Amino acid sequence: MNLTERDSQHLWHPYTQHKTAQLPIAIKRGEGALLWDDNNKEYIDAIASWWVNPYGHSNKFIADAIYKQLTTLEHVLFGGFTHEPAVLLGEQLIEILPGNQKKIFFSDNGSTAVEVAIKVALQYFFNKGEKRTTIIAFENAFHGDTFAAMAASGISFYTQAFEGMFIEVVRIPVPVKGTEAVSYDALRERIKTTNCAAFIYEPLVQGAAGMVMYEPEALDKLIQICQENKVLTIADEVMTGFGKTGKTFATDYQTEKPDMMCLSKALTGGTIPMAITTFTQEIFDAFYDDDINKALFHGHTFTANPTGCAAALASLALLKTDEMQANIVRVNKNHLEFQKQIETHPMVLTTRVLGVIFALEIKTKDNESYYGTMRNKLYAFFIENGIIMRPIGNIIYILPPYIITDPQLQKIYQVVEEALEIV
Numbered sequence: 001m002n003l004t005e006r007d008s009q010h011l012w013h014p015y016t017q018h019k020t021a022q023l024p025i026a027i028k029r030g031e032g033a034l035l036w037d038d039n040n041k042e043y044i045d046a047i048a049s050w051w052v053n054p055y056g057h058s059n060k061f062i063a064d065a066i067y068k069q070l071t072t073l074e075h076v077l078f079g080g081f082t083h084e085p086a087v088l089l090g091e092q093l094i095e096i097l098p099g100n101q102k103k104i105f106f107s108d109n110g111s112t113a114v115e116v117a118i119k120v121a122l123q124y125f126f127n128k129g130e131k132r133t134t135i136i137a138f139e140n141a142f143h144g145d146t147f148a149a150m151a152a153s154g155i156s157f158y159t160q161a162f163e164g165m166f167i168e169v170v171r172i173p174v175p176v177k178g179t180e181a182v183s184y185d186a187l188r189e190r191i192k193t194t195n196c197a198a199f200i201y202e203p204l205v206q207g208a209a210g211m212v213m214y215e216p217e218a219l220d221k222l223i224q225i226c227q228e229n230k231v232l233t234i235a236d237e238v239m240t241g242f243g244k245t246g247k248t249f250a251t252d253y254q255t256e257k258p259d260m261m262c263l264s265k266a267l268t269g270g271t272i273p274m275a276i277t278t279f280t281q282e283i284f285d286a287f288y289d290d291d292i293n294k295a296l297f298h299g300h301t302f303t304a305n306p307t308g309c310a311a312a313l314a315s316l317a318l319l320k321t322d323e324m325q326a327n328i329v330r331v332n333k334n335h336l337e338f339q340k341q342i343e344t345h346p347m348v349l350t351t352r353v354l355g356v357i358f359a360l361e362i363k364t365k366d367n368e369s370y371y372g373t374m375r376n377k378l379y380a381f382f383i384e385n386g387i388i389m390r391p392i393g394n395i396i397y398i399l400p401p402y403i404i405t406d407p408q409l410q411k412i413y414q415v416v417e418e419a420l421e422i423v
Contacts, residue, residue, distance in 0.1 A: 002026070003038055023071075024381070030057025033404040034389065046389045046412050048263045048401045051207070051239050054356075055318045056403040062269045062314040069310035078106065078303040085235040085309030088176035092316055093276065096248050098236030098257040103298075106274070106304040110238035111144025113262035113275035114200070117234045118148040118167070120283060121198035121299060122233065127286045127294045132197035134168045136231070141171075142208035143200060143236050152200050155208060157370065161180040167223045170194055175205060175218035179387050187222055191229045198232040199223075201419075204354065205248035207239040210395035211359035213352050216253040223256035232283070238275075242266040243328050243402065256405030259283055265274055274308035327402040331356045334406060335398070358398040360416065362423055378419055381394065385415045 001009075003026040013024060026038040033056060035043045048054055055062065069085065076083060089301060090104045092104075097181075107113055125132040137154055139332065142158075143149040150159050151166035159166075170190045173181035190196060203219060206212040213238065226233050236257035240250040244266070247253060260283065264275035287296050302308070318324050335358040342360065344352045349361040363375065370393050378391045396416055400409065 012278065013103045022380075025131060032056040032058075033401045033408055036349065041184060043383075043386050043388050044404070044409065045401065046387050046409050046417075047397070047399050048266075049388075050265070050269055051244070051399055052265045052268075054266050054402045055269045055315065055324070056401050057270075059269060059271075059318075061318060062271055062311055065310045065314035066271060066307055069307045073306045075302065075305050075307065076334065077301075079299060083304075083306050084305040085306045085313065087111070088150075089309045089312050092313065093263075093278070093300075096316075097261065097278055098249070098251055100257050100259075100277040100280050101261060103279040103284040105298075106272050106280070106300075107143075107277065108300050108302060109156075109275050110148040110236075110262065110264035111149040113238060113264050113277045114143045114149040114152065114234075114236055115146045116277040116298060117236075117260045117262055118152065118198065118200070120279065120287075120296060120320060121232045121234065122167075122278070123296065124286045125197055126282055127192055127289070132195045134170060134190075134194040134196045136196055136199040137171055138174045138201055138206065139171045140174070140209040140212070141200070141202060142206070143202075144238075144422055146307045155370070157381045168194070172198075174212055174214055175222065176212065176214050177183060180218045180221070182219065184221055184225060187225050191225070191231060196229075196231045198234050199226050200234040200236060203235050203237060203258075204241055204253060205240055205250065205357060206243060206391065210392045211352065211397045212358055212397075216255075220254050220256040223242050223254075223258065227256070231275075232260065234262065236262045238262055238264045242315070243324075243354050243398065244357060246328060248319070248334055263407075267315065268311035269318070271304065271311045271315075272308040273302075274305065274312060311342055324402055328356060330406070331400065331402060331404065331409065334413075335410045338409075342413075345417075346418055347423065355400060360396045362396065362420065363392040374423055377422065381422055382415060386420070387412055387415050 004023045027035050028038050029036050033045050035045050079188050087371045107116055107117055138154045139154050141154045143152040154171055172186035173183045223233050226386050235251050237249050240265050259280050287294055332355055335353045339353050341352045342348055347363055349363045352359045373392055375391045384388045398412055
């Protein structure tokens with residue numbers, strides 16, 4: 001049996017209906033923006049392997065940092081202990097985070113970063129003697145697959161099997177251009193009619209909803225409403241963080257800053273699973289008490305894993321280089337030029353660009369389901385043409401590694417244009 005056939009004997013893949021899905025492609029190696037399968041077919045990774053790999057596959061700088069750490073200290077429990085990589089990473093993150101962020105809590109992935117934030121929001125008010133049990137989130141949000149993160153998410157087929165089992169979440173519309181006032185009014189109404197602890201949001205870009213974008217001024221207004229009503233705010237920067245939007249964090253476009261931030265994905269350059277939730281001093285102080293019961297009783301076995309911290313430190317070092325910042329600008333420029341070229345195509349409904357993110361919505365007669373016929377046809381076409389992309393219904397998006405070359409980007413754009421002809 002080949003590797004794909006062996007895989008089918010025992011492995012259960014994410015977001016996959018195994019009875020109808022094609023067998024997975026066996027990838028044997030990667031370099032830069034490219035991957036090769038076990039038949040030596042070359043693929044351009046146009047989505048940075050689910051948005052985690054901005055610095056390229058098999059990045060030697062990050063790999064060397066990981067190897068060096070492995071030969072010194074691979075792991076030590078973080079309950080009652082600490083180590084240089086964690087302290088150094090905390091110091092360097094605080095330097096680039098919004099100025100109100102003062103404390104850092106480590107976990108394992110984007111979902112757990114959100115889980116920590118929601119638990120902290122609920123316990124914050126409990127510790128203060130208030131009962132606030134409701135979370136506010138956007139419609140069509142996606143915050144992860146653990147229970148609190150799943151509850152905050154609004155894509156129904158991900159969560160419909162678990163209805164009635166969640167914490168209470170109420171929703172407001174995303175303040176896309178022209179509908180901002182509707183979103184503001186909805187937020188005021190939710191706060192007025194429920195005991196809201198926190199508002200969680202994906203800043204400026206809703207990734208899994210199809211790269212839906214909205215303006216920083218609208219988000220500033222929503223945060224101001226929360227501040228006026230003492231509702232905590234949580235910026236889920238798992239997708240948008242570390243340069244994706246053109247700034248280090250999407251929050252950097254804003255005047256108002258969140259009380260908490262969730263980070264993962266590009267944090268370690270796609271190497272070792274790690275996540276971080278950050279907090280203001282005020283939130284931390286609500287847990288700082290002689291009463292042991294006011295502590296945050298949450299942890300993970302691999303919390304602040306030294307090897308993951310080393311990978312994150314190397315990733316931050318790469319992000320800060322002039323070369324990487326120039327790459328982000330270059331990718332954005334290419335996207336904008338392609339946008340001008342493709343936006344008048346008769347099959348194109350809308351296009352949008354922010355930083356290294358490009359999205360294109362195809363005209364359809366009916367609402368195209370998330371994993372519907374069009375999506376599956378497009379996905380197969382891209383794979384056939386050596387491009388790894390995962391369309392969302394009728395939305396094609398590109399979110400490549402920053403180090404992708406101009407010719408590789410042009411190949412992606414060419415295949416996208418060809419894909420429009422097959423639908």
